[in-house]
Amino acid sequence: MNSFTYQYPVRQHFGKGCAESAIKEEMKRLSGQNVLLAYGSGSLRRTGLYDKIVGWLNECGKHVTDFGGIMPNPTYAKVQEGARIVRRQNIDFILAVGGGSVIDCCKIISAQAMLDEDIWKMQYTKHQYPTEFIPMGAVVTASSTGAEQNNGAVITHEEKKLKQPLVGAYHSFAVLDSDLTKTLPMKQVISGAFDTLSHCMETYMGRPQTSNLSDEINEAVMRNVIQNLRALIANPDDDFARGELMWASAMAENGLLKLGKQTDFQCHMLEHAVGAYTDCNHGQGLAVIHPIFYRHLLDEGREKLARMAEQVWGVQKGTLEETAARGIDALEAFIKEVGLPTRWGEMGITDESILRAAADTCFLMLGCCKQFSRDELFEVLREGL
Numbered sequence: 515m516n517s518f519t520y521q522y523p524v525r526q527h528f529g530k531g532c533a534e535s536a537i538k539e540e541m542k543r544l545s546g547q548n549v550l551l552a553y554g555s556g557s558l559r560r561t562g563l564y565d566k567i568v569g570w571l572n573e574c575g576k577h578v579t580d581f582g583g584i585m586p587n588p589t590y591a592k593v594q595e596g597a598r599i600v601r602r603q604n605i606d607f608i609l610a611v612g613g614g615s616v617i618d619c620c621k622i623i624s625a626q627a628m629l630d631e632d633i634w635k636m637q638y639t640k641h642q643y644p645t646e647f648i649p650m651g652a653v654v655t656a657s658s659t660g661a662e663q664n665n666g667a668v669i670t671h672e673e674k675k676l677k678q679p680l681v682g683a684y685h686s687f688a689v690l691d692s693d694l695t696k697t698l699p700m701k702q703v704i705s706g707a708f709d710t711l712s713h714c715m716e717t718y719m720g721r722p723q724t725s726n727l728s729d730e731i732n733e734a735v736m737r738n739v740i741q742n743l744r745a746l747i748a749n750p751d752d753d754f755a756r757g758e759l760m761w762a763s764a765m766a767e768n769g770l771l772k773l774g775k776q777t778d779f780q781c782h783m784l785e786h787a788v789g790a791y792t793d794c795n796h797g798q799g800l801a802v803i804h805p806i807f808y809r810h811l812l813d814e815g816r817e818k819l820a821r822m823a824e825q826v827w828g829v830q831k832g833t834l835e836e837t838a839a840r841g842i843d844a845l846e847a848f849i850k851e852v853g854l855p856t857r858w859g860e861m862g863i864t865d866e867s868i869l870r871a872a873a874d875t876c877f878l879m880l881g882c883c884k885q886f887s888r889d890e891l892f893e894v895l896r897e898g899l
């Protein structure tokens with residue numbers, strides 16, 4: 515393993531039905547009165563959770579400012595709108611209630627509200643990063659991204675046609691109440707769980723490739739996601755499976771699996787770049803890319819792919835090449851079994867020029883065991899047509 519220093523700032527409240535007590539406990543700790551309640555495009559009000567949370571905040575003496583309409587794949591314009599409201603209303607605390615999109619948007623609002631300069635320019639032109647933030651917390655209604663666990667956010671800059679990571683704030687706490695995810699459509703549960711699995715695989719396939727404790731824990735998390743997604747599809751009332759998936763998504767992004775590793779995340783960067791042009795669903799895009807990408811890694815990543823095949827997918831052992839290839843076949847079979855796409859056409863993406871633009875603009879990752887050229891990345895994307 516590589517050397518590391520590990521410190522973790524996010525307090526976790528995990529448990530079925532824990533939301534009310536956890537939110538009230540956190541609000542009582544908070545000295546400021548003005549809370550920005552940030553949420554998505556409508557589900558929070560439809561499910562009735564909005565009224566409950568406003569009631570809990572008011573009981574704790576908080577004044578609530580409303581900030582809804584954060585869209586899936588949040589835009590930079592929405593970040594700027596949020597930052598203006600935070601400044602204008604003298605907001606003391608941002609409460610993000612939603613999935614990865616709401617949580618990511620808020621991380622950057624929290625930083626932008628404290629800055630005079632444009633945070634995108636600051637990070638991508640000056641390579642400087644924010645140090646002061648409006649404090650914030652997250653209530654997760656769609657687990658999978660683990661966005662509540664870290665300070666990275668993925669934001670779509672519509673004018674620039676880029677969907678890229680920005681560094682923002684850590685949440686001081688995360689509420690992980692699996693009951694809040696019960697209204698999430700199964701299609702989103704499935705693409706979300708695949709996102710979690712992808713985070714695990716992208717970490718596992720990073721450097722070093724030799725076996726280590728982080729990767730062995732990772733194997734357990736991957737097995738857990740596969741098993742509990744199957745269980746939840748079979749029975750959406752399986753609260754245990756729902757809770758396991760929620761914690762697995764947190765585990766994949768709370769840093770533990772990444773200790774001592776340089777992560778890969780090339781598939782993610784490709785998917786984000788496609789997303790910048792198509793606004794596609796993140797987990798679905800990853801499902802198309804992963805098996806194809808790993809077939810391009812069969813030489814350089816053979817040993818690790820073979821280990822994953824045995825430890826995670828339980829395939830029959832053959833030569834290293836055979837075992838690795840069987841693991842990728844098992845991954846693809848799982849994607850089909852749970853109803854995720856394996857071709858862009860299933861997501862309505864048929865334009866090859868978009869895939870070329872995505873390959874030409876995506877980040878090239880150093881943690882991958884193979885350094886891909888942009889032409890080969892385009893080939894990976896094109897094979898998905």
Ligand code: NZQ
Pocket residue numbers: 553554555556557558561584585586587588612613614615616618655656657658659660661664666667668694695696697698699702706709767782796
């Ligand atoms: O907007 P509303 O109306 O709330 O509807 C949302 C949205 O349409 C709905 N939803 C959420 N909770 C619900 C619910 N519907 C019913 N009941 C509930 N309890 O679900 C839809 C998808 O929500 P979204 O937040 O977009 O999904 P997800 O959590 O998958 O987040 C995706 C975003 O996170 C980024 C992705 O790129 C994408 O922009 N990621 C962030 C990461 C991070 N910060 O660490 C890592 C990931 O790799 C990922 O890139």
Ligand code: ZN
Pocket residue numbers: 659709710712713782796
């Ligand atoms: Zn992801």
